[in-house]
Amino acid sequence: MDQFEPKIVAFVCNWCTYAGADLTGTSRLKYAHNVRIIRFPCTGRIDFLLLQQAFAKGADGIIVSGCHPNDCHYTSGNFHARRRWMVFRQMLENMGVEAERIVFSWVSAAEGAKWADLVNETVESIKKLGPYHKYQDMAKSLEEWEVTHE
Amino acid sequence: MKLIKKEDLPGLYGYLASAGKKIFAPVRKNGMVSFSFTSAFEEIEMSYIQTKLSAKAAAFPKIEKLMKYTIQKEGQSYEPYDVEKFPGIVVWGAHPCDAAAFHPLNAVFTWETHDKYFTRRMENLLIIGLSCTSHDEFCFCTSVGVHPGDTKGSDIQLTPLPGGDYLAEIITTKGEAVAAAVPALFSPAPGLNKEELVTSVEKRFDHEALHAKINGMFDHPVWKEQALRCIGCGACTYVCPICSCFDIQDEGGIFGGLRYRCWDSCGFGHFTIHTSGHNPRESQDTRWRQRLMHKFSYQPQRQEVFGCVGCGRCSRNCPVDMNISEHLTQIMAV
Amino acid sequence: MNKLKEKAKELLSSGAVQVVVGYEEGTGGKIRPAFVSRPEDADKLLYNADCHHNLALYLYKHETKRIGKMAVVAPPFVLRSILILTTEFQLEEDSLVVLGVTPEEELIEFANFKEIETWVNQHPIGMKEKDREMLNRLNAMSRDERWQFWQNEFSKCIKCFACRGTCPMCSCFRCTVDYNAPQWISVGSHQLGNFDWHLMRAMHLAGRCSVCGQCGEACPMDIPVHLLSFQINEDIFKMFGSRAGLTLKKESLLSTWKSNDVENFIR
Ligand code: SF4
Ligand code: SF4
Ligand code: SF4
Ligand code: SF4
Ligand code: FES
Secondary structure (H helix, E strand, C coil): CCCCCCCEEEECCCCCCCHHHHHHHCCCCCCCCCEEHHHHHCCHCCHHHHHHHHHCCCCCCEEECCCCCCCCCCCCCHHHHHHHHHHHHHHHHHHHHCHHEEEEEEEECCCHHHHHHHHHHHHHHHHHCCCHHHHHHHHHCCCCCCCCCC | CCCEEEEHHHHHHHEEEEEEEEEEEEEEECCCEEEEEEECHHCCCCCCCCCCCCCCHHHCCEEEEEEEEEEEEEEEEECCCCHHHHHEEEEEEECCCHHHHHHHHHHHHHCCCCHHHHHHHHEEEEEEEEECCCCCCCCHHHHHHCCCCCCCCCCCEEEEEECCCCCEECCCCCHHHHHHHHHHHEEEECCCCCCHHHCCCCCCCHHHHHHHHHCCCCCCCCCHHHHHHHHCHHHHHHCCCCCCEEEEEEEECCCEEEEEEEECCCCCCCCCCCCCCCCCCCCHHHHEEEEEEEEHHHHHHHHHCCCCCCCHHHHHHHCCCHHHHHHHHHHHHC | CHHHHHHHHHHHHCCCCCCEEEEEEEECCCCCEECCCCHHHHHHCCCCCCCCHHHHHHHHCCHHHCCCCCEECCHHHHHHHHHHHHCCCCCCHHHEEEEEECCCEEEEEEEHHHHHHHHHHHHHCCCCHHHHHHHHHHCCCCCCHHHHHHHHHHHCCCCCCHHHHHCCCCCCCCHHHHHHCCCCCCCCCCCHHHHHHHHHHHHHHCCCCCCHHHHHCCCCCCCCCHHHHHHHHHHHHHHHCCCCCCCCCCCCCHCCCCCCCCCCCCC
């Protein structure tokens, strides 16, 4: 492999980070192309199961981002999310998952530059970590299942 | 009746392995004995009362991949898994209940349609039975028509002798073929009474009488009483050598995936739920009734087999001690 | 435990309750849940340190509820579960008589749930030595070793869902794992399906676990699933200073928040 290009999935809220990423584009700021953005109404809607799915489908890294505290369009979605992530990160740690592959951020609609930095930095850090083979190998378990594995 | 010396068992194992067979045998690990695929004779535990999971996985594994499919603009295509590639499996050291259990299991998978995956695995299967010299209080084979020295289902049956050697009975043509390939391993048996070598399991009820009685008990209040503590899990079903319910699942992405069948259980609350939301078995007693009626009423009626061989696994492993022989004994008494 | 038997008899004969949910001796030296609805059967009730089933499970099941009003034999972990379930709108105070039993095997009667709240706060539950040791072992491992540990454990899982079935807090009418549109968790018991299942379940129990350990007890494959909940419970105590089942306030950990929750991990 010449150069590892990590697959990054970004789960972002509609009202801040998605708009922020839009601004990055309209401001013609260039940033790493490794990210696939998935838009959600609010960070409060981002179930941890989505993150599990992203890893299982081959993501090497994940970005989760929404409105800054007190800026959530639905008042408290991001506060709920923040707690959930505190617990989820710890749970991943306890089960041996590389929690630092998930990067959390607050990016407002005005922070186009922050979004570009966030993506670039995340791509850099995931490049250092390398592909998430462990999880991806586990995700192949059905394909590779043989009766003689019993 | 033949004799095989304990030092010759590895030879038998070696022959089967060299013939390309995968050997599924009781192995002791993590504090439990379970059927596992082995790579050396030394891994095998020959002295055990009952394994955690049964040997059914040799023909009815917890996951059986059925086909791969692709979905593309041009259309859909699918490719079934090639049953011709299934390996030959030897179930080594199955107690008589487990060996006997393949018959009712087979009755389900060949009832109207011959399930090609199951049938192929059965054709490729060789069963080396192991008579029981000990049992525990959960064993009740003799109440359901199985005996600790039975050879039904086995191709070759071993009965342990006190000194460590084994009596070997060659039961089927499959068994004969093996014995003929390695004749040096077998010698003539000393004159012994096999009955005296196997354990004796007390008979708690008569399965034919149970069948006659349970047929008319669909509306009996006993189910409600017995099932109160049942938590509706799949433990009893999954450890049972005969329970055969399965689910079919597709797993994959937008462009294709894989279809497989996996174990399912009538104990689960959602097993019978309809799309409308209506659930004909809406409470746990109706599911518990199904488990017992299926094994002791419907299967004997429709397939002329009993759905239970008395291995006791369901009772050993039930988290709330739903002891099946205790419950059946109670049913005989009400 | 004669007092318990007497109390059960009294409740049943007076018609105050129609069923007492408790413990009895089972087969093979096991203890099992018991449902006593005739006073003369109350003698089979027992309580000792081996009674591990979390009977709170039965208190909201329609199968038990249809018998009538219930009394429940409640060791400390059942008491905590009762509080959790009450705050989650699964139990109502007037539907239940709670017969508390202490680790010293004494009977305590509670006039109301408020008294249970007071009692459980005065009597913390310790973890079993064996579980404490396992957690220490897990914490001393490197992350990769922990991954390996759980991968090995999950490889034994057959997805029988006894761990879910036995947990009072798994009270969902339809579990996430039973949904197929969309399908979050593979139905098949392969490595990914098992891992996703356990991560999901542990997350759903985070902040709601009464630390009874019954999920691990129930597992036929001897997988110590309860340790996932026990560990996060400890972590949650460190992060938020709270433990589940100690309050009647209807504020479950993950459905509430504070403006000063830690966010040093957020960029
Ligand atoms: S009988 Fe036991 S093992 Fe079977 S479903 Fe009920 S609780 Fe689970
Ligand atoms: S029903 Fe129970 S005792 Fe009978 S064969 Fe199945 S697991 Fe064994
Ligand atoms: S695992 Fe989650 S969804 Fe399933 S029953 Fe438990 S709490 Fe509900
Ligand atoms: S009880 Fe054990 S085997 Fe069954 S689903 Fe839970 S962890 Fe898996
Ligand atoms: S709308 Fe952006 S976090 Fe809630």
